[in-house]
Amino acid sequence: METEEASEVEAEKFKSNKTNRTESWVQKHTSIYKQATRHPFILSIRDGTIDSSSFNKWLGQDYIYVRAFVPFVASLLVKACEESDDSSDMDIILGGMASLNDEIPWFKEEASRWEVSLTTVVPQRANVTYCSLLKRLMSSEIEYTVAITAFWAIETVYQESFAHCLEDGSKIPEELKQTCQRWGNSGFGQYCHSLQNIADRCLEKASIDIIAKAERVFLTVLEHEVEFWNMSKG
Numbered sequence: 001m002e003t004e005e006a007s008e009v010e011a012e013k014f015k016s017n018k019t020n021r022t023e024s025w026v027q028k029h030t031s032i033y034k035q036a037t038r039h040p041f042i043l044s045i046r047d048g049t050i051d052s053s054s055f056n057k058w059l060g061q062d063y064i065y066v067r068a069f070v071p072f073v074a075s076l077l078v079k080a081c082e083e084s085d086d087s088s089d090m091d092i093i094l095g096g097m098a099s100l101n102d103e104i105p106w107f108k109e110e111a112s113r114w115e116v117s118l119t120t121v122v123p124q125r126a127n128v129t130y131c132s133l134l135k136r137l138m139s140s141e142i143e144y145t146v147a148i149t150a151f152w153a154i155e156t157v158y159q160e161s162f163a164h165c166l167e168d169g170s171k172i173p174e175e176l177k178q179t180c181q182r183w184g185n186s187g188f189g190q191y192c193h194s195l196q197n198i199a200d201r202c203l204e205k206a207s208i209d210i211i212a213k214a215e216r217v218f219l220t221v222l223e224h225e226v227e228f229w230n231m232s233k234g
């Protein structure tokens with residue numbers, strides 16, 4: 001079957017099914033989704049075996065990432081303003097921006113607690129390539145549907161990862177509880193669900209081409225997230 005024809009069959013099948021598009025991708029790409037949300041770095045926080053050097057590497061690299069993430073979210077706000085048919089999208093994205101506003105000073109405090117110098121930390125290759133993806137997604141040529149799908153995936157990986165650290169049976173060290181709560185708390189979970197609902201609503205109305213583009217960006221984000229966690233080892 002030709003690719004286009006196969007996509008149309010898939011689209012028809014999808015319409016008669018109640019599963020949302022994003023949920024169907026999580027199921028379809030379960031292996032990479034699990035690698036991103038149950039990474040050994042996260043499992044070592046959960047079981048209390050994490051070493052300080054890995055944690056400090058992650059902290060320094062994530063601070064750099066978060067600074068690059070802010071302009072990406074700002075560009076998404078602009079896209080929501082110009083392309084969304086629902087004014088509440090802007091409020092939800094603005095909520096994400098507000099939590100980033102708290103995150104920057106949190107990283108600074110955490111870095112001083114663990115004696116990590118944020119001014120001298122050198123971005124590693126995986127971080128540089130991930131930040132380049134954010135930059136590409138900021139372009140006005142990238143559709144709102146594609147960018148909001150990426151945003152949902154980026155936030156959800158952290159939510160699912162850190163929420164897992166807090167689930168029953170966890171042995172997280174007391175001093176890392178606050179880190180896990182930052183992204184693992186139920187409010188952040190609600191916010192990720194709201195992002196998922198926006199992405200699904202946009203995907204319902206999107207063309208086959210845009211849906212395919214959004215699925216590729218979802219997979220690309222997951223691959224970058226795995227590489228990002230891997231940096232803490234090297």
Ligand SMILES: Cc1ncc(CN)c(N)n1
Nearest residue numbers: 062065066154155158228
């Ligand atoms: C790499 C990465 N991915 C996601 C997040 C959550 N905003 C983050 N802080 N860093």
